[in-house]
Amino acid sequence: MDASVLLALRDPAGIPFYPVVFQALYILTWALHAAFVLLALGSMGLSLYGTLKQKHDQNWKTLTPHLIQTGKISVSLLIVLGVAPLLFTQVIYDPNWYTTNTLSGMWVFIFIYVLIVGYMMYYWYFYANKAKAGGGKLIGIISFAVLVFAGILMHNFAVTSIMPNEWMNMYAPNGVVDNSGWTFNVDIIRLVFMVSLTVPVVGIFLQNYSRFISTREDSTKELVDYTASLGTKLGTIGLLISAVAFVVWMMRVGYLMHPVIIATIVGVLVLLFMVMTNKNSYVTTGVLVVVALLISGVRELIRFDLMAELGYSIYDYPVNLEIPSITMFLLTFLILGGVGVAYLLTMSWKVGKTKGVFDGSQDKAVNKLGNYTLAIMGLWMATFFGWGMTILFKNIL
Ligand code: HEM
Structure with a gap:
């Protein structure tokens, strides 16, 4: 890809403030978006398991509706918090974002309906489960699958946007223009890593849940202990899976020895230790926030380097204060x-x-x-x- 093409795709009006500020805001707000994506999918996924146990197990009877409620609120937050990185990415990486929206136009269109249908079905699941313990299983599973699909579509947009060298082939494969808007790209290991993070996030959530309800007079010691131990198990296993997926992803993109990646791995190990010992889950959550910011930073680092190599540096974007x-x-x-x-x-x-x-x-x-x-x-x-x-x-x- 010729840099002149990328530069021509920038907004001729320039940007209203220094690019590094938009970049920092992108990293911050994407981490927030991701936090609620992971909590939504994690708690919803676990609630589906809860619907199987809810009828006969007292712990799951209390926990399942709480997980469903957590997921329900998190979906609305992930949508609101998704808008911010969307705005920042289209300010400094507009050539990438708009090219992707053109190449994958049909998927962008479908994404909106997928989100609406998935979220409406979630409400259906919520009400069905409220009406009857263990209810709404099937609708919950479909809603979950639809929302996961929304995430896969987001992943497609993110991956296509960092493939400028391939854009021409996607637009006109073998020289024949394809303006159908069905371009779809998946980077499987990156996707596996993103999805795997739902497990440790819901694990840490459960540790927090246990700590939070432990001071309530109406909660039982059994539930407090059960949720803490389940949280520790899910957090530990989930972090190990995510760590392996992260290392494989970094090896594939050739970044394993980069200082930001090393810092992220150290962060994950600290997190693992804290989850396993479960001394104070609120402090663990603070470390999780730092790790989320590092992961968001890694995504940006990959994109920044890739674009800079092609002659497009966001720091050279004309600024019109x-x-x-x-x-x-x-x-x-x-x-x-x-x-x-x-x-x-x-x-x-x-x-x-x-x-x-x-x-x-x-x-x-x-x-x-x-x-x-x-x-x-x-x-x-x-x-x-x-x-x-x-x-x-x-x-x-
Ligand atoms: C259930 C719905 C959603 C899920 C599961 C989801 C999930 C994800 C995932 C997994 C990624 C990372 C992809 C990657 O780096 O490979 C991502 C990125 C992103 N999401 Fe979402 N998302 C959802 C809805 C939304 C919505 C509604 C918005 C905007 C209003 C949004 C805005 C973004 C943005 C801007 C990015 C970064 C794209 C880039 O860097 O190129 N997401 N999302």
Whole structure:
């Protein structure tokens, strides 16, 4: 692939801020997306096993609906959190993203429907299981398969986007233009690694679950011990499988001795030790976040090097500084996002820790955070629409 083609595909308007900032935000937000992808698929997958045991086993009777609920919320979060890396990738790697969307156009189109159908069926599964313990098995399995397929489609887009040398062959195999939009590429070991991560993630989730419910008066010691031990088993086995898949993937792409890869492997080993000893799963989760950021960094490293070799460096992207919009973005992300998420998390934490019904209006911290969130949101809306209208009228009047 000639660099001039890639450079011609860039946005002629340039980008509004320094590329390294978009790159860092991409790494951060993709790690968040991946975290909820893995939690969604992991908890949903385990809940399907739970539906088989739920009727006769007291532990699974409690755990299964909780896993289904966790997966349900995680799907909505993974969708919201998928938008952010999508925006950042199309800012600095627009030649890759848009070429992929053209070559795999049909799959992009199908992806939306796959997601809608898969998520709607998840709700069906949720309600069927709520109505009857052990219910909704078949619909749950189909929904799970559909959502996994959505992930395989995402994988296809990610892989096709880093194959610029092959684009011409995909567009016109043997010189005949194929504009069907059915291009599909899979890198099996990379995919196996991504999917394998669902197991340790759900394992660490279970350790957290056990720790969280251990202080509740209405939870049994049996459930606390069972979930902790199941979490340790799944976390340990899952991490070992993921570590092997990761090493094979890195050997294949020739990166095994790279410092970022070595740091990731060390991170995984530390994580393995922490999961096996299960001293404090909340600290383990902190290390998991660091490992997730490293894995996201590895994905970006592969893409960055590959593109740089072809003469396309994101650091050379023309910058057309636009301070107000980046300021607005960062303030929204950090202040509105930060306070809003703190409010929701505080409330969820307290709901989970309270026996009976939690009344948020009687809680000082929840009240304060709720009021701050509303005030900041009001201010944000006034600024957003006021500013937009001013610019619009200034331009057209
Ligand atoms: C159930 C639904 C989904 C699943 C299971 C899923 C899973 C995945 C996986 C496994 C990857 C990594 C692929 C790889 O590197 O090989 C990925 C990447 C990504 N996903 Fe998702 N995803 C889902 C939905 C979404 C949605 C709705 C969005 C956007 C709104 C999104 C945005 C992204 C982006 C931007 C990337 C990175 C692409 C790149 O680097 O080229 N995903 N997703």
